[in-house]
Amino acid sequence: MKFPATIYSRVVVPRGFRFAATAAGLKKGGGPDLALVEAPAGATAAAVFTSNRVVAAPLEVGREHLVRSRGRVRAVIVNSGNANCATRSGRAACEKVCREAAARLGIPAREVFPSSTGVIGVELPVKKILRALPRLGAGRSDGRRAVMGFARAIMTTDTRPKLAAARFRCGRKRALLRSASSRGQATLLGIAKGAGMIQPRLHLAGQSWHRPLAGVNTGGTPVPPHATMLVYLFTDAAASPEALARALRAACAQTFNRISVDGDTSTNDTVLLLASGASGARVASAADARRFATALAAVCRSLAWQIVADGEGVQHVVELRVEGARTESEAEQVARAIANSPLVKTAWAGADPNWGRILAAVGNAGVPVDPRRVDIFLGSQLVCRGGRAVPFNERRAHRELSQRQFPVRVRLGRGRAATTFWTCDLTADYVRVNAHYRS
Amino acid sequence: MKFPATIYSRVVVPRGFRFAATAAGLKKGGGPDLALVEAPAGATAAAVFTSNRVVAAPLEVGREHLVRSRGRVRAVIVNSGNANCATRSGRAACEKVCREAAARLGIPAREVFPSSTGVIGVELPVKKILRALPRLGAGRSDGRRAVMGFARAIMTTDTRPKLAAARFRCGRKRALLRSASSRGQATLLGIAKGAGMIQPRLHLAGQSWHRPLAGVNTGGTPVPPHATMLVYLFTDAAASPEALARALRAACAQTFNRISVDGDTSTNDTVLLLASGASGARVASAADARRFATALAAVCRSLAWQIVADGEGVQHVVELRVEGARTESEAEQVARAIANSPLVKTAWAGADPNWGRILAAVGNAGVPVDPRRVDIFLGSQLVCRGGRAVPFNERRAHRELSQRQFPVRVRLGRGRAATTFWTCDLTADYVRVNAHYRS
Numbered sequence: 001m002k003f004p005a006t007i008y009s010r011v012v013v014p015r016g017f018r019f020a021a022t023a024a025g026l027k028k029g030g031g032p033d034l035a036l037v038e039a040p041a042g043a044t045a046a047a048v049f050t051s052n053r054v055v056a057a058p059l060e061v062g063r064e065h066l067v068r069s070r071g072r073v074r075a076v077i078v079n080s081g082n083a084n085c086a087t088r089s090g091r092a093a094c095e096k097v098c099r100e101a102a103a104r105l106g107i108p109a110r111e112v113f114p115s116s117t118g119v120i121g122v123e124l125p126v127k128k129i130l131r132a133l134p135r136l137g138a139g140r141s142d143g144r145r146a147v148m149g150f151a152r153a154i155m156t157t158d159t160r161p162k163l164a165a166a167r168f169r170c171g172r173k174r175a176l177l178r179s180a181s182s183r184g185q186a187t188l189l190g191i192a193k194g195a196g197m198i199q200p201r202l203h204l205a206g207q208s209w210h211r212p213l214a215g216v217n218t219g220g221t222p223v224p225p226h227a228t229m230l231v232y233l234f235t236d237a238a239a240s241p242e243a244l245a246r247a248l249r250a251a252c253a254q255t256f257n258r259i260s261v262d263g264d265t266s267t268n269d270t271v272l273l274l275a276s277g278a279s280g281a282r283v284a285s286a287a288d289a290r291r292f293a294t295a296l297a298a299v300c301r302s303l304a305w306q307i308v309a310d311g312e313g314v315q316h317v318v319e320l321r322v323e324g325a326r327t328e329s330e331a332e333q334v335a336r337a338i339a340n341s342p343l344v345k346t347a348w349a350g351a352d353p354n355w356g357r358i359l360a361a362v363g364n365a366g367v368p369v370d371p372r373r374v375d376i377f378l379g380s381q382l383v384c385r386g387g388r389a390v391p392f393n394e395r396r397a398h399r400e401l402s403q404r405q406f407p408v409r410v411r412l413g414r415g416r417a418a419t420t421f422w423t424c425d426l427t428a429d430y431v432r433v434n435a436h437y438r439s
Numbered sequence: 440m441k442f443p444a445t446i447y448s449r450v451v452v453p454r455g456f457r458f459a460a461t462a463a464g465l466k467k468g469g470g471p472d473l474a475l476v477e478a479p480a481g482a483t484a485a486a487v488f489t490s491n492r493v494v495a496a497p498l499e500v501g502r503e504h505l506v507r508s509r510g511r512v513r514a515v516i517v518n519s520g521n522a523n524c525a526t527r528s529g530r531a532a533c534e535k536v537c538r539e540a541a542a543r544l545g546i547p548a549r550e551v552f553p554s555s556t557g558v559i560g561v562e563l564p565v566k567k568i569l570r571a572l573p574r575l576g577a578g579r580s581d582g583r584r585a586v587m588g589f590a591r592a593i594m595t596t597d598t599r600p601k602l603a604a605a606r607f608r609c610g611r612k613r614a615l616l617r618s619a620s621s622r623g624q625a626t627l628l629g630i631a632k633g634a635g636m637i638q639p640r641l642h643l644a645g646q647s648w649h650r651p652l653a654g655v656n657t658g659g660t661p662v663p664p665h666a667t668m669l670v671y672l673f674t675d676a677a678a679s680p681e682a683l684a685r686a687l688r689a690a691c692a693q694t695f696n697r698i699s700v701d702g703d704t705s706t707n708d709t710v711l712l713l714a715s716g717a718s719g720a721r722v723a724s725a726a727d728a729r730r731f732a733t734a735l736a737a738v739c740r741s742l743a744w745q746i747v748a749d750g751e752g753v754q755h756v757v758e759l760r761v762e763g764a765r766t767e768s769e770a771e772q773v774a775r776a777i778a779n780s781p782l783v784k785t786a787w788a789g790a791d792p793n794w795g796r797i798l799a800a801v802g803n804a805g806v807p808v809d810p811r812r813v814d815i816f817l818g819s820q821l822v823c824r825g826g827r828a829v830p831f832n833e834r835r836a837h838r839e840l841s842q843r844q845f846p847v848r849v850r851l852g853r854g855r856a857a858t859t860f861w862t863c864d865l866t867a868d869y870v871r872v873n874a875h876y877r878s
């Protein structure tokens with residue numbers, strides 16, 4: 001592509017957004033757990049949500065706000081430490097927080113987009129959140145420190161904040177001399193959290209939404225954190241909600257919907273894309289849309305990789321490539337079967353070139369594969385051709401599989417479709433993180 | 440039922456069978472790894488095999504032998520230490536072993552039923568097996584010690600042999616005074632192995648078999664054991680191969696096809712049912728068939744439970760009951776989603792009453808469940824009603840989940856169908872067993 005997106009390691013803050021974070025006392029360990037983003041008037045938005053049949057209250061409220069505001073969002077409010085899922089007052093609690101935040105910012109409640117992540121089955125401590133709102137509002141800033149504060153406040157079992165930024169060129173909204181926009185430069189910043197319960201299957205087509213759970217909590221047990229995936233994408237280009245939705249769905253299909261840490265899909269997975277238009281640049285032409293899509297995909301790919309790499313107990317990141325399928329969804333089906341096989345993942349934990357388990361997983365994928373046509377590559381070496389062992393350098397294989405990241409390639413010999421999937425090993429640490437009573 | 444089957448803890452050897460085991464040098468650690476069962480002339484048989492697309496050579500040979508012999512089996516030969524899967528010479532090697540065993544026993548090769556379990560992708564060391572055949576043949580005996588020797592020789596990662604026996608009444612073949620058969624008493628003995636790579640999905644209908652893999656091994660890597668499930672069922676009643684097949688499929692559907700240790704289905708799973716007729720009793724009437732089916736189901740249930748209880752790293756056995764489904768296969772689909780969720784299994788490892796993860800797994804099962812109709816019981820307590828937390832005694836829940844075995848019950852509120860599924864927790868020991876390089 002002529003204008004490839006560049007991923008910036010350092011934080012690049014898109015214009016028009018202000019970030020804030022504070023400690024509302026929701027997280028057991030303490031620390032920042034309430035975060036806010038403010039967007040300028042006219043900011044547009046699109047979002048996608050989990051396809052789990054069980055959906056937390058904020059996802060329902062957020063979706064309805066997007067519908068009622070016709071894709072306008074002026075503020076995002078996120079809490080960690082409580083998923084507001086399977087709770088009786090979940091819906092009312094979420095709407096109360098949105099109303100209060102809206103009143104303080106002088107915007108309609110329907111233009112506030114809420115998210116929650118943390119324990120499930122426990123009432124959202126609304127009062128704590130409301131008490132913290134003034135502090136939160138006062139802290140708004142467009143500085144890098146504020147952005148990092150936001151990124152940290154939304155973390156649960158994450159060990160580090162996850163950010164990615166890109167710049168892309170697009171047409172000018174109007175001629176503003178001596179401004180970046182006169183060169184049609186726009187900025188994109190993505191912030192994500194997630195470490196476990198990660199196999200996002202974001203609902204990208206249709207609108208088969210489910211009502212929120214009305215959960216009771218009358219002294220019921222607090223349950224360990226969901227390490228839901230939350231992703232927020234900010235650009236200072238201008239774009240219609242429809243254009244944002246198209247770009248977001250295309251990007252998610254190839255990135256967040258192509259990763260798995262443990263094969264469990266959360267009840268709270270959310271990806272929101274916000275466009276402030278503050279750079280003066282506008283995604284107008286088809287060429288603009290292509291460049292925007294490229295930048296968006298690059299940022300989402302980086303965030304998806306960071307989520308897998310920071311997965312609970314993860315030692316190895318695996319780039320799984322499945323080729324020679326009849327359709328891409330067939331390739332995806334085989335990739336998920338391999339990525340979610342405990343025996344494959346534990347072999348990876350041991351840097352063990354155990355292609356037999358991969359072959360068995362392919363045979364279990366529910367795709368009518370002919371094993372005699374299956375080739376398997378571990379790292380740089382072909383280890384199985386036509387379903388048969390072939391000689392390979394085992395020490396080299398063990399060395400390559402001992403790396404922090406390595407590729408695994410499977411050819412099905414059925415057609416021309418392929419997919420790339422990011423996954424990881426399964427370690428004793430994953431078990432420790434998740435088996436620890438009341439972790 | 441009027442004549443319930445009794446499970447005998449001690450070994451009860453059905454008449455007409457002789458067992459033997461020896462060390463052929465196939466297992467790395469040494470010890471018995473080659474086992475034989477001899478059945479009398481006229482013995483009938485039925486078998487079911489894995490539904491994995493990847494199928495080891497002995498499964499193909501065994502199935503063809505059953506077809507060519509019209510369900511007659513005079514001998515079963517099993518080796519551990521090598522799965523004879525994904526090997527180039529697999530088919531020829533397996534046939535060679537059957538021919539040699541047949542010659543020694545003076546029976547047609549097509550009446551020899553072969554099985555293998557162990558490393559995949561390594562040529563079967565035929566010479567070692569052939570050298571051991573004389574020893575093996577010489578050791579044949581109908582004594583309990585020989586039976587236990589057989590049960591131990593087929594083990595891989597199993598920590599203990601798995602046996603179950605039952606007696607059942609059925610009609611007399613012919614009047615033999617002063618013989619057990621004059622009371623129409625028949626005996627059933629089951630012997631099994633399996634600890635990991637356990638989610639048998641035995642192919643019970645149709646005949647969509649796949650050709651064996653032709654695997655190459657030219658110095659390719661030996662791969663750690665498959666802990667395939669192998670099950671051998673012996674009765675001294677007489678029954679037609681068709682009657683055996685009917686009873687076997689019905690029993691497997693509710694037992695071996697209702698367990699999961701790690702959700703991985705092996706390439707070598709095999710269940711064989713052999714009838715010697717040596718008791719003089721014959722499964723003739725519909726009532727006989729019912730009593731036989733009851734005994735067979737009881738033995739298979741016991742063996743299935745023993746396999747889960749001896750699963751790799753298993754601390755807790757979970758009796759998972761899914762009720763209120765539209766169809767039984769829908770209930771099974773939800774049960775597998777719960778049983779194979781790493782977050783659910785790790786919570787069980789911590790004796791953590793974490794119903795939120797179970798609810799999330801139900802939402803991911805691919806069944807259009809309405810979360811507001813889902814009830815969850817942990818141990819003896821209702822912990823989630825209508826998708827909401829309800830108050831429960833947490834210390835009691837933790838105490839119950841700390842037991843070696845406990846029940847989990849999920850009601851979907853969609854219909855009247857239900858299923859019972861046996862599974863287990865996921866522990867750091869499972870990871871250690873399977874991540875250990877060249878384990």
